[in-house]
Amino acid sequence: MKTRRGIQSIEVGGQLLRVLVTCGKPMALRDVAKQADMTTAKAHPYMVSFCNLGLVKQDPDNGLYELGPFALQLGLVCLQRLDAVQEARPELKELAAKTGQSIAIAIWGNMGPTIVAMEESSYPIHVNLRVGAVMSLMDTATGRVFGAFLPPKMTEKLANEENKRLSPEDATKRGNVMKEFEESLNDIRAHMLAQAVGYPVPGINALSAPIFNHDGNVVLALTAMGPAGAFDASLDGDIANRLRQAAQNVSERLGYGVGEQALS
């Protein structure tokens, strides 16, 4: 086994970077040092070296320190390599193991919500939940998550098409379907979870949670599905809570919400 010996000064210096990230604004040396729990004299040479690397820059007018151009490059390289589906895979496996349900990841594909990864449960379910399947926008929990968080312009064409297919002749019914759909989206935004109890397939329940990227855009839906008798679809049940937490973990790995304190 390799020894895991590190370099102490890297870890000490890292605490100063952490303060700059957490505070997200230009800071005086004494404030950075204080929040990293060290003296100004100790912190100063670290900041000199961080400036040499471009990880930090110092404003020549007021002497304040903030993250520098090399820090931006680090982040942009990470962003370009980030693959949301890849980041979600570990949660997929863990959720399937912990809930015993089938778990799927969907993206917004060119035909609508599309399953791109899944873990099957021990419970057999006879529904069309498999990789490659395009889900209904209006009639599945997965689809409604995208309906709730994508810009309306991106979903309205598909919603209108599905509505026409569901009720081809009856304008009143069509209006009702659309109204019910739009109201459900508000609930999903409030609970951060879409719920499908006994539809579109009777006897099958589903819950689906949105995953966001660093821009605050929805990029994936994380969906759990199982037979009604073995699937607690309540919005504060065990499956709901685990699903929400897993979706939030992935969003955080995609940079969602980073530096929000810097804006407030």
Place this chain on the structure above:
Amino acid sequence: MKTRRGIQSIEVGGQLLRVLVTCGKPMALRDVAKQADMTTAKAHPYMVSFCNLGLVKQDPDNGLYELGPFALQLGLVCLQRLDAVQEARPELKELAAKTGQSIAIAIWGNMGPTIVAMEESSYPIHVNLRVGAVMSLMDTATGRVFGAFLPPKMTEKLANEENKRLSPEDATKRGNVMKEFEESLNDIRAHMLAQAVGYPVPGINALSAPIFNHDGNVVLALTAMGPAGAFDASLDGDIANRLRQAAQNVSERLGYGVGEQALS
């Protein structure tokens, strides 16, 4: 004067991060070390500490190293603080000093291309180039830069309105104006520079260059303007070259093109 003493191991370790940024892909320890010009044995404890900080992560399956979640956070905090106009200001001053011309920065505002910062030259010019001025999309170099690099959907409404105003009665003339405008956009894309010689104001020349952000979107136009007799508007003249270089410098500070090798 403060001493600028640094911490050597921070600067040594920084070279390993630089290799990961430049290569932009997961790498074996020996390759990172080699490219940073150190032995594997020397590099290893640095990587251990970078992993502890989250600046780097190691794939448990294949042992390869790449940038970690803390590196993403560093970059996202930088992105949120980046102000394109602020990043462009130093170039504005330098260009004005070196060319002796009036230099302006324009953004795409809700009324169209809008001047938000400028440096006046020693040459007096009697044109509407001042902070707050909304420039014509079709009839100025500044406007055409946005026309060339913004998505057509964002500019077509304004183009149609301006065209109607320019030739209210004559459909043929309107078609010609639109055709000339669209052809000029191809030239601008090819030269990365828009040229206005003697229009919209006779006797006044202008050149304008696009500034892009990390997403590859145009965010600013950098414009030089002056009296025809003292302003070389050729596309490879001194003003053109300085303007293009200054715009490129700002784009780089905004993260444009970072990590492109990682995608190729």
